Amino acid sequence: MTKASEAVLEEIWRSLHAATARHTPFTLGYLGTVDAEGAPRVRAVILRRVDREWGELALATDRRSAKVSEIAGNPRVALTVYDEERSVQQRIEGRARLDDSAERERVWVSLGSHSRDLYRSPWAPGTILPAEAGDDVEPRPAETHAEAATDDAAAFERFAWVRIECERLDWLDLSASPQERWEFRRGADEWEGQRIVP
Numbered sequence: 316m317t318k319a320s321e322a323v324l325e326e327i328w329r330s331l332h333a334a335t336a337r338h339t340p341f342t343l344g345y346l347g348t349v350d351a352e353g354a355p356r357v358r359a360v361i362l363r364r365v366d367r368e369w370g371e372l373a374l375a376t377d378r379r380s381a382k383v384s385e386i387a388g389n390p391r392v393a394l395t396v397y398d399e400e401r402s403v404q405q406r407i408e409g410r411a412r413l414d415d416s417a418e419r420e421r422v423w424v425s426l427g428s429h430s431r432d433l434y435r436s437p438w439a440p441g442t443i444l445p446a447e448a449g450d451d452v453e454p455r456p457a458e459t460h461a462e463a464a465t466d467d468a469a470a471f472e473r474f475a476w477v478r479i480e481c482e483r484l485d486w487l488d489l490s491a492s493p494q495e496r497w498e499f500r501r502g503a504d505e506w507e508g509q510r511i512v513p
Contacts, residue, residue: 345360361375362374363375370480379439380440392410412477414477431470432470493513
């Protein structure tokens, strides 16, 4: 690679890593998957880990969420982040997988209680909530939720750690004049980069 492409690649990884160390505009990204019917699905996710050596990103989600079954059916994913202040967009394409290694447990232990509480619900994401008082449908028993909310082991089983092996990086700097866009593809031993038309 040229010195220019090496500098951009360095900035890509630095910006992604910073997003996991503190809150930055790249902390919140939009993950695209493909459902069983071949339709695109996009949702907001929090970037949790960056491993430059392995070229991987990681995020947490509920094992019962639709994105987990979508990844199982088709591991190809895309992630987009945008920094409005710097006018920089980054797109990442790669393959996702569930990680059930010891790292999953280490991440679980490191989460704050508020984050772990998200996995205590007995109801899967997307489940229709119990009926409000006065509705025709009988609400689910409150004690069912209360009992499950105290079960840390069940919450951990619902916790999924998703790793994305990056295959393509696309960096677009809209603040540059002229605008500057770079594409990097993962080779056998290293990233290969080139400047492309914005």
